[in-house]
Amino acid sequence: MRVEIHHRCDDFNTYRAARVKSLFNAEDGTRFDHTADLDIDDGNWKIGIVVGPSGSGKTSIGSRIWGPEHLYTPDGRWPDNAPIVDAIAPGGSFDAVTAALGQVGLGDVPSWLRPYRVLSNGERFRADLARIIAETPDRVVVDEFTSVVDRQIARVGAQAFAKAWRRTPGQAVLLSCHYDILDWLQPDWVYDTSTRTFTRGWVQRRPPVTVEIRQGGWELWPLFEPHHYLKAGPMPASSCYIGLIDGEPVVHLGVGTMAVNLGKHGTGIEARACRLVVMPEWQGAGVGMKFLNYVCELQRQGEGRLPGNRMTTVFHTSHPQLCAALRRDPKWRQVSASLYGGHKGKSAKAINAGPSGRGHGKGQPVRSGYGGHFRAVQGFRYVGPTKENTPR
Template identity: 35%
Template sequence: MPRVDALVQTPVFDSFRVRQVAGLFDVQLSERSTQRFEVDLPDVESDWTIGAIVGPSGSGKSTIAKQAFGNDGCLASKSIFDSVDWPHDKAVIDGFEETLPGKQVTAMLNSVGFSSPPAWIRPWHVLSNGEKFRCDLAYALLKDQSLIAFDEFTSVVDRQVARFGSAAVAKTLRAGRARCKKFVAITCHYDILDWLEPDWYLDMADQTLHWGSLRRPAIQLQVRSCRQDQWRLFKRHHYLSSNLNKAARCYLATWDGKPIAFCSTLHLYGQKDIRMIHRLVVLPDFQGLGVGTAMLDCIAKLEAQTMRVSIVTSHPALIRSLSRNERWRCTKVVKCGQAHNGILARTGKKIGSIGRMTASFRYRKAMH
C-alpha cells in the first residue's frame, strides 16, 4: 500500500504583527512555516471504485489528494473554485465537451439527479447551488480520465441535498455509467460517508485509512393524499407544463417531514375503468435515487384496487426506468409524437406530443 508523504512549506514574512503574535502565543519563528502529512492510501491500480478523504479544515485533505493524484486528477466544484469553465452565454448542456453526444450529457445529468430539462437550457450561473453542484458532478463524471478527485465535495449545499447527491454519484459509478473509472470525494463533512458508500476513506483527523463497510440508510417515504394547493411547490419543476387539471386527484410524498415529490391522477376521457398518471414531479434536490418511480408504484398500486392505471411520458429517464420495472408493461411507443384527437381535440388541446417521442405503460395489477 503506497505511503504518501506531503511537505508544505511557506515563507514567514517578518513584521511587527507577526512578532506580536509570536510573543503572545509562544510561536517559534523561523524562515519557513512547515507542515508534514504522512498517510497510507490505496494503490490507484487496485480494485476499488469510490474513495473519500475526510477531515476538518486545515487537516491536509487537498494537499494529500494533489500529492497522490496530481493536479490533473483533482477537480473542485466551481461553486468554490473556478475549476470548470462554465460559459455565461450558453445553456448548461452546451458547457460540456463538444465531442460528447447530447444524449450522453442528458443521461449523466439524469444520473446525478438533475432531471429538469427546463433548467438544462439555462446558463450555469443562474442555477441554484444544488443544481450547480449536480452539474459540476456530471462534468466530472464525464471526463475521460482514470481517476477524478473532487475537492470541496458537497460543501455548498445543505445536508439533505448532500446526502442524496452522494448516493446518486455512488449509484452512477457502481452502474458503470461514468467515463471516469475511479472517484475520490474530498470533504470536511462526515455525514455523506454512509450515503456515498466508499470502498475506502481516509480520515485526516487521525490520518487513518478505513476500508468501507458503510451502507446507505433506507429512504422511508410517507405518501398521502393532499389538496391541489400543494402543487405550487412543484409546478415550476415539471418538464412540460405547470398546469394542473381541476379534476386531478393529488398525492404528496414526504421524507423526514419535508415534501419531496408530487403525483396526481386523472380519469381517462371515454374510459370508465382507467386512471392516467397526470403529473409526477420530484424536487431537483431529491432526484437520482428512484424516488419518483417508488412513488409512482405506490400510487398505481393504490389506484389499481378499483381501476386500471396507465401513464404516457416523454421524459427519457422515466421511460428507461419504467422499461426496467417489472410492475409496468410498455403498451405503445410513438417516436414522433402525435396530435390530440377525439374528445381531447374537441377540448381545444390539439398540439399533443408532436415532435416528441412518447411511451405508454400499463401497471401490472397481477403483480400484487
C-alpha cells in the same frame, strides 16, 4: 501508497507576527507536514474519500495521488453563452448527457437550458458531477465535494453520484470536510486526515428514508409546478398523492380515471397518472420511482382513487431518463410511443362531434384541437408484480 506533504513558508518577524508568537507560544508557523499511508495500490476500488477539517492537507493529498492534472476544477470548462446541456460532453450523445444529468439528480429540465454561470450552488454542484459522469475520465479527484451545498442536497447528491459512478470504468477520489455524507456515499475506502487513519470499506448502513403518503387535492401543485418539465396546470377530474419526508412535501403525482374499451367485454375503468415531480433536493435518491410504483399498486389493489375498484394505471412522459427507468422496471410495460403530438385537425373534429361539442349547436365549432407538438411522448402501463418479475 505513501503520500508525504511538506509545505514551507518564510518566517515573518513583523510586530504582529512577533506578538502572536509571544501570546500563543507559537514559535514556528513555517512548516506543515503530513504523511498518509493509503492502501490503494491494488486498484480494486471505485470510490475513495479523503475527509477531514479544513487545512488538514486534503487537497495536497488529492493532488499527489495521481498528479494535479487529475484534480477536477470547473474553471474554464463552462462557456458563458451555452446551456449546460450543450456544454457537457459536446462530442457525446444527447442521451448520454441527459442520462448523466438525471443520474446525479439534476432532473429539473429547465435548468438544462441555462448556462452554468446562472445556476444555483446546488445546481452547479450537480452539473459538475454530471459532467464528470458524462466525460467518464479514468481517474478524477474532486475537491470540496459537497462543501458549497446544504446538507440535504449534499447527502442525496453523494448517493446519486456514487450510484452513477459505479456504472463507469473509472476511479474517483473525493475530498470533503463533511463526515455526514459517508453513510450515503458508501465509499470503498476512507482516509481521515484528522486522525490519520485509513479504512478499507465502509460498513455503516445508509440511513433509512421514510416517506409518508397522503391523498388530497391540487392545493400543493404551485409548490411543485416550477420543477415540472412541462408548462402544465392541474390534471382535470383528478386527485393528488403527496409524499412527505419529515413533514416536508418532496414528491407529487396526479391520478385520474378514464374509460377503456375492452372489446367484446365492453368497457372498463383504468387509472391515469401524470404530473410526477420530485423536489430538487431529493432528485437522485430513487424516491420518485418507488413513490410512483406504490401509488400505482394502490390502484391495482383497489385501495386508490376509486376504493373497491381494481385498476391498472397508464402513465405518459417524454422525460428520457424516466422513460428508461420505466422500461427497466419489470412492473411496467411500454404500450405506446409517438415522436410527435396528435393531429390538431382530428382532435378538433372529435371535440366538435362529442355530445358536449360545439358541433351540436353550442356556438361556433373549434378550429384547432390539441396536439401538433414535436414532443416524443411514451406511454406505459403498470402491471405490478407477477410470477415472472418477482424475485425468488
